[in-house]
Amino acid sequence: MKDIKFTDCRYSIDIVPYMYGELSSSDRSVFESHLLDCAVCTDEFAEISNARYEVYDWKKLAFDPLPTPAFEIPRDVQHEAAGVSWIDRLRAAFAQGWAIPTVAFASIAIFAGLTGLFLMSSDTDVAGVNKTTVPAAPPVTVDSPLPVIEAGGKSDTAATTVGADDRKPAERKAATAAHRTEPKRVIRTSRPGQPRIIDTRATRIETPSVPRLNDFDEDEDTSLRLAQLFEDIETSD
Amino acid sequence: MLAKHERMLIDHNDEKLVELAVANDPDAFGEIVRRWERKIFALCFGMLGREDEARDAAQETFISAYRNISNFRGEAKVSSWLHRIAVNQCLTVKRRARTRSEEFIDDESGGEEKVFIAPAHRSPARTTEQTERLTIVRQAVSSLPSDLRQVIVMKEFEEMTFQEISDTLELPLSTVKSRLYTALRQLRMKLERTPLEIN
Numbered sequence: 001m002k003d004i005k006f007t008d009c010r011y012s013i014d015i016v017p018y019m020y021g022e023l024s025s026s027d028r029s030v031f032e033s034h035l036l037d038c039a040v041c042t043d044e045f046a047e048i049s050n051a052r053y054e055v056y057d058w059k060k061l062a063f064d065p066l067p068t069p070a071f072e073i074p075r076d077v078q079h080e081a082a083g084v085s086w087i088d089r090l091r092a093a094f095a096q097g098w099a100i101p102t103v104a105f106a107s108i109a110i111f112a113g114l115t116g117l118f119l120m121s122s123d124t125d126v127a128g129v130n131k132t133t134v135p136a137a138p139p140v141t142v143d144s145p146l147p148v149i150e151a152g153g154k155s156d157t158a159a160t161t162v163g164a165d166d167r168k169p170a171e172r173k174a175a176t177a178a179h180r181t182e183p184k185r186v187i188r189t190s191r192p193g194q195p196r197i198i199d200t201r202a203t204r205i206e207t208p209s210v211p212r213l214n215d216f217d218e219d220e221d222t223s224l225r226l227a228q229l230f231e232d233i234e235t236s237d
Numbered sequence: 238m239l240a241k242h243e244r245m246l247i248d249h250n251d252e253k254l255v256e257l258a259v260a261n262d263p264d265a266f267g268e269i270v271r272r273w274e275r276k277i278f279a280l281c282f283g284m285l286g287r288e289d290e291a292r293d294a295a296q297e298t299f300i301s302a303y304r305n306i307s308n309f310r311g312e313a314k315v316s317s318w319l320h321r322i323a324v325n326q327c328l329t330v331k332r333r334a335r336t337r338s339e340e341f342i343d344d345e346s347g348g349e350e351k352v353f354i355a356p357a358h359r360s361p362a363r364t365t366e367q368t369e370r371l372t373i374v375r376q377a378v379s380s381l382p383s384d385l386r387q388v389i390v391m392k393e394f395e396e397m398t399f400q401e402i403s404d405t406l407e408l409p410l411s412t413v414k415s416r417l418y419t420a421l422r423q424l425r426m427k428l429e430r431t432p433l434e435i436n
Contacts, residue, residue: 013414015418016414016417016418016421017399017414019283019284020286020392020399021286022398022399032328032331035324035328036321036324036325036328039313039317039320039321042317042320042321042324043314043316043317043320045280045283045320045324046276046277046279046280046316046320046323047422047425048283048418048421048422048425049276049279049280049282049283049284050275050276050279050280050425050428051421051422051424051425051428052279052283052393052421053275053278053279053282053283054279054370054374054424054428055374055378055389055393055424056282056393057370057371057374058371058374058375058378059393059394061367061371062371062375063394
């Protein structure tokens with residue numbers, strides 16, 4: 001790097017660093033020895049020192065006695081500058097002191113709880129009125145099986161005939177379980193002999209399966225079913 | 238109010254004052270001290286970096302100059318002569334500090350310490366002079382180009398090292414030193430154009 005000559009003397013470059021005490025010990029000794037022999041550097045050093053001291057004195061008299069003002073950055077400015085989210089601000093509020101944030105948070109929690117309770121109680125009343133779903137049909141016990149008679153009057157005599165079931169009990173059970181999910185109810189119609197089975201479940205759109213006497217378990221009281229069957233037939237005449 | 242004789246001394250140059258001092262004019266050397274005390278003090282401060290040491294060194298400078306005034310041949314300027322004496326005094330102080338031994342300077346005057354107090358050294362006018370000088374210095378610093386002014390402020394007010402200034406301004410170290418030197422030179426010229434002392 002090219003040395004800058006401030007005066008005709010090459011040592012003049014060390015005047016300022018020497019004046020501020022930033023020369024190495026070896027360079028300092030060299031420069032001090034040079035000062036004793038070089039009037040140019042000595043005079044230049046004196047002039048530079050004089051100017052420097054005026055600034056030093058100005059600072060000492062005009063600036064140093066001044067009290068240091070207390071600067072405070074508003075908190076919202078700090079958060080905005082730091083990109084702090086509302087969650088972090090909430091944490092910071094709790095970190096600084098527990099009293100006011102705790103009270104505020106508790107108040108908010110209580111209010112939210114009361115509001116929630118109010119809403120829940122309102123929902124319960126409304127639910128009973130506004131419920132649009134069709135309540136599930138009361139289950140029909142398998143102990144009182146009902147014959148399935150197709151709509152239109154056709155009677156499936158085979159369905160009503162109690163015949164022997166040659167299947168094993170386990171098989172009959174499995175087949176019966178498939179038909180037990182659909183509770184059915186017989187509604188006696190004005191047409192004698194033509195009872196209709198109506199599926200009371202509104203969601204069901206498929207044709208109800210026709211339970212057969214053979215579908216029921218062997219251990220079920222078939223006698224009762226037969227009795228009821230005959231009763232129905234007799235009353236329908 | 239200055240005495241008539243003192244007013245006459247003000248009009249003399251430094252070399253004339255030395256002649257009068259050699260001729261045992263007691264006020265002549267006092268006028269020399271008044272003219273150069275601040276600059277010699279500043280030089281000592283620049284050498285030593287401490288006000289108390291600088292004050293002592295400046296005192297010793299004028300004492301030494303008074304003792305050896307008869308040896309002044311006029312080959313150099315009075316200011317240069319005083320500067321060299323001051324540099325010697327400061328180096329002496331530094332050597333003493335390095336060896337960590339304090340030696341009392343023999344008082345060859347036989348106990349009569351002559352303190353060359355310039356006329357009106359402690360007068361009330363000094364306060365006014367000081368206030369005006371501060372204003373002049375502030376204006377001079379403010380009138381510097383911004384790149385030079387900031388280096389002075391960082392060095393004197395913030396007391397940053399050259400390396401710190403270099404890192405902050407992202408300038409080479411030599412550039413920082415050069416700028417500060419240039420700033421002080423320009424400041425010196427501005428202050429010389431504006432008299433800092435009230436006569």
